Amino acid sequence: MSTLSGTGFSSDLIIIGAGIHGCSAALFSALRGMSVTVIEKDSVARHASGVNAGGVRRLGRHLAELPISVRSMEIWYRIAELVDDDCGFQVSPQIKLALREEQLEQMRRRVAELQALGYDHETMLTPADLLAHIPGVTDRIVGAIGSLHDGFAQPYQTTFAIHRKARSLGVRFYEGLRAESVSRDGVGIWEVKTAQGIFRAPKVLVAAGLWAGAFAESLGEAVPMSDYAPMMMVTTRLRPFCHAVVGAAGVPLSFKQMPNGTVVIGGGRPGLPDPETNRAEATFAPLRLSARTVTSLFPIMAEASIVRAWAGLEGRMADEIPVVGASKRHPGLYYAFGFSAHGFQLGPGTGEIMAELMATGQSPVDLAPLRIDRFGELRQAA
Numbered sequence: 511m512s513t514l515s516g517t518g519f520s521s522d523l524i525i526i527g528a529g530i531h532g533c534s535a536a537l538f539s540a541l542r543g544m545s546v547t548v549i550e551k552d553s554v555a556r557h558a559s560g561v562n563a564g565g566v567r568r569l570g571r572h573l574a575e576l577p578i579s580v581r582s583m584e585i586w587y588r589i590a591e592l593v594d595d596d597c598g599f600q601v602s603p604q605i606k607l608a609l610r611e612e613q614l615e616q617m618r619r620r621v622a623e624l625q626a627l628g629y630d631h632e633t634m635l636t637p638a639d640l641l642a643h644i645p646g647v648t649d650r651i652v653g654a655i656g657s658l659h660d661g662f663a664q665p666y667q668t669t670f671a672i673h674r675k676a677r678s679l680g681v682r683f684y685e686g687l688r689a690e691s692v693s694r695d696g697v698g699i700w701e702v703k704t705a706q707g708i709f710r711a712p713k714v715l716v717a718a719g720l721w722a723g724a725f726a727e728s729l730g731e732a733v734p735m736s737d738y739a740p741m742m743m744v745t746t747r748l749r750p751f752c753h754a755v756v757g758a759a760g761v762p763l764s765f766k767q768m769p770n771g772t773v774v775i776g777g778g779r780p781g782l783p784d785p786e787t788n789r790a791e792a793t794f795a796p797l798r799l800s801a802r803t804v805t806s807l808f809p810i811m812a813e814a815s816i817v818r819a820w821a822g823l824e825g826r827m828a829d830e831i832p833v834v835g836a837s838k839r840h841p842g843l844y845y846a847f848g849f850s851a852h853g854f855q856l857g858p859g860t861g862e863i864m865a866e867l868m869a870t871g872q873s874p875v876d877l878a879p880l881r882i883d884r885f886g887e888l889r890q891a892a
């Protein structure tokens with residue numbers, strides 16, 4: 511496997527970015543025997559991968575990312591064994607509520623569509639089923655769709671655990687080091703320029719989150735990605751009233767009650783991103799709207815006080831699904847970015863799939879819908 515020595519600044523693979531995707535691809539590549547270098551401009555899990563809601567959700571996934579999501583879920587179930595840390599992962603139902611009959615009808619169509627494709631993880635729930643999972647929910651609910659064996663995990667704990675395991679297998683992480691440019695030398699070896707010198711490898715994976723678009727553009731593969739700052743809030747402790755992760759059709763919301771009784775609220779309403787300064791600012795008016803939505807669905811939430819709110823930086827693709835796979839222009843160049851606020855669950859699966867693709871040239875799942883040139887083709891077709 512080794513084409514470069516794995517010493518000094520040379521390795522088989524350079525990964526740019528130590529979020530969950532960079533760390534996970536590093537881990538699975540090391541498990542395949544590759545020598546791997548990860549370059550991170552800040553620190554491991556500093557951005558979206560450390561501050562997200564921790565939702566481990568197959569429910570409602572776009573069909574294009576469902577094969578990765580399902581594969582990823584299999585890894586989540588054995589995450590403790592894989593990384594020697596339980597990552598705070600808990601199996602828990604993911605449920606989306608319907609407040610109107612037409613939403614319920616859409617959910618029925620979704621379940622039928624998935625079943626026709628051979629997926630059985632999503633299922634319809636009656637109001638009675640719902641009460642069993644979330645007794646405190648408003649009686650305005652007409653039904654729901656659920657993926658009962660999804661779950662949630664602790665984002666920092668998970669990304670650090672994957673990083674630690676990768677490091678124990680020999681992956682070299684350089685934190686506080688910015689990749690300034692990516693180019694190829696005369697014999698086809700990739701060179702990543704940094705303030706500490708040039709790193710070389712026959713393969714490079716760009717897993718730089720919100721900042722990945724600039725690399726793709728510099729390599730002639732520009733994509734429509736925008737800056738996004740999803741927000742979260744956490745409340746004081748309440749008595750246990752919900753053991754599911756809950757969202758609602760037509761409402762930008764997700765929330766869950768943690769084992770310690772606090773409620774973590776997120777889902778959809780963004781703050782202000784500023785990728786130049788690494789900052790994401792939480793803004794109060796949209797947070798207030800999210801708080802109102804929660805109290806309208808769960809009367810008990812009127813007793814809760816918000817103790818903390820934050821926002822994180824994320825890259826959002828024009829079509830809301832990520833870029834995952836090989837470059838269409840350059841041999842040895844790969845991408846995994848643009849997860850559009852739902853890439854945490856996909857982390858382990860994407861890492862495993864990318865490691866296989868980079869090592870063998872073959873992907874175990876169909877990545878065609880996530881290819882980097884899909885926007886160019888769409889533009890031509892229009």
Ligand SMILES: Cc1cc2nc3c(=O)[nH]c(=O)nc-3n(C[C@H](O)[C@H](O)[C@H](O)COP(=O)(O)OP(=O)(O)OC[C@H]3O[C@@H](n4cnc5c(N)ncnc54)[C@H](O)[C@@H]3O)c2cc1C
Nearest residue numbers: 527529531551559562563565689719822849852853854855
């Ligand atoms: C508030 C919030 C809630 C969310 N909730 C969920 C959820 O419940 N479930 C879910 O599945 N997903 C969720 N997400 C989305 C999920 O967190 C992200 O999709 C995922 O973490 C993206 O991981 P990543 O590794 O691609 O990016 P990141 O975690 O952003 O990592 C990319 C890394 O690349 C580094 N980098 C960038 N440029 C360079 C450079 N030039 N040189 C070196 N390093 C560089 C960055 O510093 C960064 O550390 C949420 C996101 C947020 C912000």
